[in-house]
Amino acid sequence: MKYKKILPILASSLLIFSSCDDNLMEWEKDPTHGEVTGAELPLALVEKISRYEPLKNYADFGIGNGIGMSLYMTDATYRKIVNENFDEVTPGYEMKHAAMVNVKGEINFTNVDAFIAETKKAGLRVFGHTLVWHSNQNANYLNSIIAPTVIPGSSGTNILDNAGLKNGTFTNWARNNPGKGITVIDNAGLASNTKAIQLMSSASSSAAYNLQLTSPNVPIVTGHNYEISFYVKSDVAGKGRISFNASLNNSYPYKDWYNTGASQTEAFATTSQWQQVKIKLAPGDFKAASTSFQFNLDLGYLPNVTYLIDVNTFAVVDLDAAGAVINMVANGKFNTDISGWSKFNGADNALSLAAAANAYEGNGAMKVVNATSDAANQWKTQIHADFSSMLVLNKEYTVSYMIRSEATGSVRCSTTGTTAHYQGDQATSTTWKLVEWKFTGNGTETGLNFDLGGTAGTYYIDNVLVTDGSAGGGGATPPVTIEKTDVEKAKIINDAMTDWISKMMTHYKTSVFSWDVVNEPMKEDGTMRSGNEGDTATDYFSWVKYLGKDYAVTAFKLARQYGNATDKLFINDYNLESSLAKCDGLIDYVKYIEGKGATVDGIGTQMHISLTTDKAKIVQMFQKLAASGKLIKISELDIRLGTNAPTVAQQASQAEMYQYVIDMYKKYIPVPQQYGITIWGVSDNSKEHEFWLPDESPNLWDANYVRKHAYKGTADGLAGKDVSLGFSGELVKP
Known part of the structure; x- marks a missing residue:
């Protein structure tokens, strides 16, 4: 459309206007004839656009x-x-x-x-x-819901005789009630190339002892605590228990099974997913004269269930064995509280106790919330525990811990003292991860820090262990990671x-x-x-x-x-x-x-x-x-x-x-x-284009919410005609 002799005076653009008074255009005179009236001239484009009705009309x-x-x-x-x-x-x-x-x-x-x-x-x-x-x-x-399942390993050196399981002879083991069969099969364990015990209940199986495998004698030391652990799964929903010979005061103890967290429960449940069962025996569980004990795997509760138990990780651990690991930080498992740990830096809510549902194992974990991301200043959210004693010059120390985060994150450890040590940044995810850090002591270290200020997020830390290797080394065995199919x-x-x-x-x-x-x-x-x-x-x-x-x-x-x-x-x-x-x-x-x-x-x-x-x-x-x-x-x-x-x-x-x-x-x-x-x-306001088409102008209103020429094109398209042709030429003051 052509406009003759339209010379509206605008500050910067033909299409910009602000208040009602500003909408009144000023016109130059045409020297070929007298005073120009609004009725004789085509409307300015900006005036036309301002007179359009809402688009939906x-x-x-x-x-x-x-x-x-x-x-x-x-x-x-x-x-x-x-x-x-x-x-x-x-x-x-x-x-x-x-x-x-x-x-x-x-x-x-x-x-x-x-x-x-x-x-x-x-x-x-x-x-x-x-x-x-x-x-x-x-x-x-x-x-996170399809991430590998990470299950804790046993708590120390295995004293259970597994040789008869590993070679399939069951030497020193007794298949008292074999059901439809108790065998060792290849390539069926936690890892693709490891062995598993296969236990199959019969069609008439109805009591726990209807499918029973009995262990060799396990020697005990008076006053020591013991832990039995194994990984188990079944082809359909199953049920099992551990029972004991006469060495215990109660052959059928009600224990707190690790895989369910339910106290006072005789049996544990099994599914098609590998899971760990743990049971701990305290000195008071044993009869006074006992020097050894035997236990039974009782899996006969339900008929027609096939169970697999991983051979390599079937363990009994003496938790108080000579040379056991001495942790140089107090309360590394957080089962009841976070005593011994304090916030050096961070928000008021940075440090708290997480419930069992967010623990790696046991009844709790340390929860740390970091509100900001500062990759160069990880110390801005910092959690601290004192060492139980000053570290020794030139001795090697190992820090190990389990950690996960609610989103992708980052952690490092450091030490306090005259000369600090710094671990490299470690990536974290929604899957539990075992992190180990070794450093050589300088004799001035006083404590351990978790520095979590690098990446904002919520972190869970469990099983913190600091050892010097002099008591037999190690700490907890690595966790087992099970990939989902x-x-x-x-x-x-x-x-x-x-x-x-x-x-x-x-x-x-x-x-x-x-x-x-x-x-x-x-x-x-x-x-x-x-x-x-x-x-x-x-x-x-x-x-x-x-x-x-x-x-x-x-x-x-x-x-x-x-x-x-x-x-x-x-x-x-x-x-x-x-x-x-x-x-x-x-x-x-x-x-x-x-x-x-x-x-x-x-x-x-x-x-x-x-x-x-x-x-x-x-x-x-x-x-x-x-x-x-x-x-x-x-x-x-x-x-x-x-x-x-x-x-x-x-x-x-x-x-x-x-x-x-x-x-x-x-x-x-x-x-x-x-x-x-x-x-x-x-x-085109920048508030709308922070994440979508920044530094652009794709819309119908400009950055000041004023209708653009595009508004007219859109309205004309919707109407199927140039709507402005029906407008009066007179400028009407609002």
């Missing part, structure tokens, strides 16, 4: 906006624009797994509930975004997906009626993501890697099962307009999902595009999507300009591209398939 389908939830709740200007112009809002981040699920897998609905209540007041619908994606997941939680991981992740989707759909069943169920499943070449693309982002987790191609089938079935029958369920992806192969691949995947019995209502095309995006491909994309027969949604439309300070010409081109996209959507997507268009973001 021009559309025959839903107009949505991708918003920042916190901005909507706290910024009145931002909220007013959203409420006036749109029918539907899509929270950009806050409804995703990472935002709502904590490290324990619990969902916090509080913030989204408050947001939905606010949007309901404004008459806005909320579009759920997004249930299953590879990004913005609480990857720490999801990785692919089948086990698939079940765990499937259960996690079920928990997440079922709870989200159930909770929002009366308030959210359309969802992005699966987001960005395809690669650029039109094939599916495999989960092996190598993304190292901390919030990256690939559901497809563990659940396979049917992960989306499961997701859609769950969303339908727990939501409403009339909910609109979408699959969503980007670059469909630049990679037609990807568009084809997504449509084919929808057919696959539906072929497996799920229903996909719609396809979302994000359309994060620029001025150079191929318009012909945009048309072809819409034609392909229309042919799918599904509802089609432009789900995240924005148009980049490559600068946060666009020229008037760039803004005009941006307006033309917005209008072109909308024109093509309306032209090629049949009306019954037009779900609507969502503009991704409100304005």
